[in-house]
Amino acid sequence: MRAGRISKAFTLAVAAVLALGACTAAPPAPEGSTAATASPGGNVTVLEPSPFTSFNPDSTTGQGATNARIDYATHSGFNYVDNNLKLVRNDKFGTYEKLSDKPLTVKYTINSGVQWSDGEPVTAADLFLEWAAGSGYYNDATLDANFKVARGNAYFNYAGDTTGLSQTSMPVIGDNGASLTLTYTKPFSDWETALGSTVSIPAHIVAARVGLKDANALVTLLQGIPKGDPAAPVKANPELRKIANFWNTGFDTKSMPDPSLALSNGPYLVKGITAGKDLVLTRNADYNWGTVPTLDTVTVHYTARPEAQIAALKAGKADIASPALTQDSAAALADAKSGGVQTQVGASLGFDQAVLNFKGVLAKPDFRTAFLKTVPRQDIVDQAAKPVNPGATVLDSFVFRALQTPYKESSASNGTAAYAAADIDASKKLLAGATPTVRVLYNKDDPVRSTEFNLMAASARMAGFNVVDDGKGAGQWLPALKAGAFDVALYGWTSNPTGSVQVPQVFRTGAVSNLNNFSNTVVDQLAGQLAQEPDSAKQDALKMQIDKLVVGAGYGLPLFARSAAAANGPHVAGVMYSPVPVGIWWNVWDWKYVK
Incomplete structure (x- = not known):
C-alpha cells in the first residue's frame, strides 16, 4: 500500500481514515549518531506487532497493518506520500494526467518494462481489476438494517470506501494495454489517489486461478457484464462470483504460498514466511521503476509488546521498530540510547x-x-x-x-x-x-x-x-x-x-x-x-x-x-519517522546496512 492510497483497508490501531489535511509537525532528528558508514547489501530485522496474513490488504479479510506494510515494500504504483505528507509522483512507474474537468477524465499510463516478478508485464488489466474491486460497479445488493445483503449481490469484499470509483463509467483501455482512462460522472475531490497508488493484485494470476486464458480474457469478461442496479437486481453471475471470491480470499495465507500468489512489482520480494514467526523479504533484482534498494534482505519478526521490541533493539537482536509510546516504553527508549538505539518521536x-x-x-x-x-x-x-x-x-x-x-x-x-x-x-x-x-x-x-x-x-x-x-x-x-x-x-x-x-x-x-x-x-x-x-x-x-x-x-x-516513535539500532541507516499509516516503511528503499 502506498501511504497516499485513500481507501486501502483500515488497520486498527489501524490505518483507516478520517478526513485530515496534511498538517503535522516535523519530527526531530534521530537521537544519537554513528560514525560507521553504510554499505550495500546486508540484512536488517524489523519488528512488527502482528503477523502477516494476506497479500491483499484491500480485502476485508486481508486488511491489517503488517499486511499493508509488506504490500508497500513489495509493490509499486503511480505515487506515494513522503514523511512531509506530500504526494510524490513516481514517473518511473508511469504517468497519470487529468484530461478534462467536465467530465472529470483521468488517464493512467504504465511505462514499458514495469513487470511482475514472474516476468509478466504490469498492464492496464491490473488497473482494471483494481477498479472492478474498488468501485462496486457490479454490485446490485440492497442491505438490511444490519447492513447485511437482503437481496441482490455484493461481489468484491473491498475494505475501502467506494465513493470515488463508484462514480466512474466502464474504463477504457488503450495504448496496446498500457493505459486506462477513467471518466467520472461527478466531480471527485480525491481523484489523484483514487487508483493505482499501489498495483497489488496481478490480473493474470486471478485469471489463471478462475480458469481463464489470460488477463485480457479476464478484462473482456468483466467488460461484458453490465453495471449492477440495486433497484433491479439480477441472478448472480457465476463467472464474476468466481473472480470476486478469489480476489476476496485467494491471497490470504499465514505461511509461504504458491509463489504465484506472492508476486511483486516493487523493490522487494517475499522470499519466505513462517506462520506467526517471521517473514523474509529479498531485494527485487529487476526493479528499476523507482528508487532501487540496496539491502539484500529484510527480516520481519512479530513482537507485540513495546518493551520487548525495545529490549530486542538494545540487545542487537533487531534493527528497526515502531514501539507504541507509553510512559514505560518512553523510559526504555531513553535507556536504550546508551546501547546505540536512535529514536525519533513525532506527531x-x-x-x-x-x-x-x-x-x-x-x-x-x-x-x-x-x-x-x-x-x-x-x-x-x-x-x-x-x-x-x-x-x-x-x-x-x-x-x-x-x-x-x-x-x-x-x-x-x-x-x-x-x-x-x-x-x-x-x-x-x-x-x-x-x-x-x-x-x-x-x-x-x-x-x-x-x-x-x-x-x-x-x-x-x-x-x-x-x-x-x-x-x-x-x-x-x-x-x-x-x-x-x-x-x-x-x-x-x-x-x-x-x-x-x-x-x-x-x-x-x-x-x-x-x-x-x-x-x-x-x-x-x-x-x-x-x-x-x-x-x-x-x-x-x-x-x-x-x-x-x-x-x-x-x-x-x-x-x-x-505521539509515535521510530527506533533503530546502530547497524541500519536511512530510517526516517513519518506519520503516514505505513510509518517507517515509507522509505524502505532508503534503508542501508551499517557495519
Whole structure:
C-alpha cells in the first residue's frame, strides 16, 4: 500500500481514515549518531506487532497493518506520500494526467518494462481489476438494517470506501494495454489517489486461478457484464462470483504460498514466511521503476509488546521498530540510547476515541449521553498521554486535528464542550435509577487502552453503570470490533494523510469502517457532497457540519492525539519517522546496512 492510497483497508490501531489535511509537525532528528558508514547489501530485522496474513490488504479479510506494510515494500504504483505528507509522483512507474474537468477524465499510463516478478508485464488489466474491486460497479445488493445483503449481490469484499470509483463509467483501455482512462460522472475531490497508488493484485494470476486464458480474457469478461442496479437486481453471475471470491480470499495465507500468489512489482520480494514467526523479504533484482534498494534482505519478526521490541533493539537482536509510546516504553527508549538505539518521536495521524454502539443497551439516547457524561477525558490525557508527551491535550474533534486551522472553530461549536469534564450527577439524573450493563471492548495488550478503560470504568460505575471488562488480546479484539460485539469500544483511527473522502468511510450509513451502526441522513448527504467538493474552504465547512452532527448524536468522544516513535539500532541507516499509516516503511528503499 502506498501511504497516499485513500481507501486501502483500515488497520486498527489501524490505518483507516478520517478526513485530515496534511498538517503535522516535523519530527526531530534521530537521537544519537554513528560514525560507521553504510554499505550495500546486508540484512536488517524489523519488528512488527502482528503477523502477516494476506497479500491483499484491500480485502476485508486481508486488511491489517503488517499486511499493508509488506504490500508497500513489495509493490509499486503511480505515487506515494513522503514523511512531509506530500504526494510524490513516481514517473518511473508511469504517468497519470487529468484530461478534462467536465467530465472529470483521468488517464493512467504504465511505462514499458514495469513487470511482475514472474516476468509478466504490469498492464492496464491490473488497473482494471483494481477498479472492478474498488468501485462496486457490479454490485446490485440492497442491505438490511444490519447492513447485511437482503437481496441482490455484493461481489468484491473491498475494505475501502467506494465513493470515488463508484462514480466512474466502464474504463477504457488503450495504448496496446498500457493505459486506462477513467471518466467520472461527478466531480471527485480525491481523484489523484483514487487508483493505482499501489498495483497489488496481478490480473493474470486471478485469471489463471478462475480458469481463464489470460488477463485480457479476464478484462473482456468483466467488460461484458453490465453495471449492477440495486433497484433491479439480477441472478448472480457465476463467472464474476468466481473472480470476486478469489480476489476476496485467494491471497490470504499465514505461511509461504504458491509463489504465484506472492508476486511483486516493487523493490522487494517475499522470499519466505513462517506462520506467526517471521517473514523474509529479498531485494527485487529487476526493479528499476523507482528508487532501487540496496539491502539484500529484510527480516520481519512479530513482537507485540513495546518493551520487548525495545529490549530486542538494545540487545542487537533487531534493527528497526515502531514501539507504541507509553510512559514505560518512553523510559526504555531513553535507556536504550546508551546501547546505540536512535529514536525519533513525532506527531502521528492517530487518535484515540471512545465509540458507542447504536444498537443494544446504548441505543437509548439518554443512556448514551449519560455514559458520555462519565468519561474523564482530562484524567485520561493526564495518565495515558502526558507521560509520553507533556504537551498532550484533550482532543475536541472527530474530524480535525489541533494543528489544522479549522480545529479551534470546529471544537468550539461542535458540542464537545458539554463533555469537558466528567459530570456524575448529570449522568445519574439521565439514568433515573437505571443500572445499564455495558460491555467495553479494547485491546488489553495495549497499556494505553488499559489505562483508558480503568479510568473510564471507575467513573461510569460511580454513576450507576454496570461496566463489563470485555478487553481482548491483540488477535481477538479487532474481529470483535468488526462484528459489533460491544457497547463501548476504545480504539483509534490512523487518519489517511491525503484527501477528504475518508469521512464517508467512517460516518456514512453502512460504510465499511462504520463499526458502531451510526446512521444519520444529513451526515450521509454532507459526506456525499464532501466527496465531490474540490474547494478546500468548502470542504472544511462540510467537515465542520459533520463534526457537530456526529457529536450531537452521541457517537462517542475523541480523547487525544497520539505521539509515535521510530527506533533503530546502530547497524541500519536511512530510517526516517513519518506519520503516514505505513510509518517507517515509507522509505524502505532508503534503508542501508551499517557495519
